[in-house]
Amino acid sequence: MKNVVxxxxxxVVNESAKEWVPRSFGDFLHELQRLERLFNREDNLLVFRGHRKRxxxxxxxxxxxxxxxxxxLEEHSKFSRRLSDSMDLHRALLNLFLLKFGTLGHPSKELTDLETARGIDPWFELMKRIQQHPDEMQDGPFLLRGTNMLDWTKSSDIALYFANDNRIGDGAVYICDATATGKTLQIIPVGEIIEKMNEDGNAGKALGIPLMFHPANQILNQRAKNQQAIYFAQMELRVDLETIWREQEKELAGETIVLKLVLPSGTESEAKEYLLGKGITSEFLYPNN
Structure with missing residues (x-):
């Protein structure tokens, strides 16, 4: 997003954080929909993510x-500078990840058979299933919940739903210009990327910027389909995606990769009514499949 204002x-604009704070729900929609009109074009891809806590x-x-x-640590807390600069933390987080995805867990034979038959990426499908159905997955020891992937969506309305769901206070919708991140859309299988993480990470190398996954061949998951899901993998586990993208922006003249649009407190009912009018409900986003 070039020279976005x-x-x-x-x-209200917090320029250092690229955080916009509209004064009302109507203003929030105006800003969001205008960004879509300006920057969601054939040569650009905007993706969205909703947080119910700002x-x-x-x-x-x-x-x-x-x-x-x-x-x-609380969910909004970063690692201290001493920790985030530490190679010990780098290796510890990486090896906990590799313990889960490789030693404790791996794709089923059914998934690996589909790799040959249909070109399905078995590791991606395993991680997608964990993301979409965390309640049904045997997710290992308590400290190893989830994956390193984050769900994003091509729909701003769906991001708004997640920002408003069970919200009390300010929420937020993140808008990412996936085109501005560079060539991050992956065609390399996730298993090969995990092997590369192991090799590079344990050699003390940085694991790089977030990678985007949206394979052409996927097993139908109705939740993911209805949510218009796209996934970014958090490669550098010590640092959140926004922080990494901010560092990238410093090398891009006038370019904004990610922007945070605050959903103001007190607008919960307005947002819910708007979403109901669009048919964006929990029943639609979480069908049984």
Whole structure:
């Protein structure tokens, strides 16, 4: 998103955080829909993610659970600078991830058979299932919840649903220009990427920027389909996606990769009514499949 600024003079801008704060739900929709009109074009792809708490970081469930269980950190807390610069933490997080995805868990034979028959990526399908059905997955020891993938959506309305669901106070919708992140859409199988993470990470190398996954061949998961899901993998487990993208932006003149649009407190009912009018309900987003 090049040289992006709010449409409304009443929208408060925190320039350092790329955070916009509209004064009402109507203003929020105006800003959101204008961004879509301007930047969701054939040569650009905007994707969206909703948080029901404004202060939450763009961290994966795997990282959030480790922060909570091992370090006693809140979901909106970052690792201290001393920890985030530590190679010991880098290797510890990576090896916990590799313990879960490789030693404790791996794709079923049914999934691996589909790799040859239909070109399905078995590791991606395993992780997608964990993301979409966390309640049914045997998800390992308590500290190893989730995956390093984060669910995003091509629909701003669906992101708004997740930002408003059970919300009390300010929520947020993140808008990411996936085109501005560079060539991050992956055609390399997830299993090969995990092997590369093992090789590079344990050699002390950085694991790089977030990678986007939306394979052409997928097993139909109605939840993922209805949610218009796209997934970003958190490669550097010490640092949330927004922080990494902010660093990338410093190298891109006038380019914004990610913007945080605050959903103001007190607008819960208005947002719910708007979404009902669009047919965006829990029954639609969470069909049994």
């Amino acid at each position: 709010p449409a409304l003079s009443t929208t 202060e939450w970081l763009v961290d994966s469930t795997f990282v959030r659970s480790i922060k909570s269980k091992l370090f006693g």
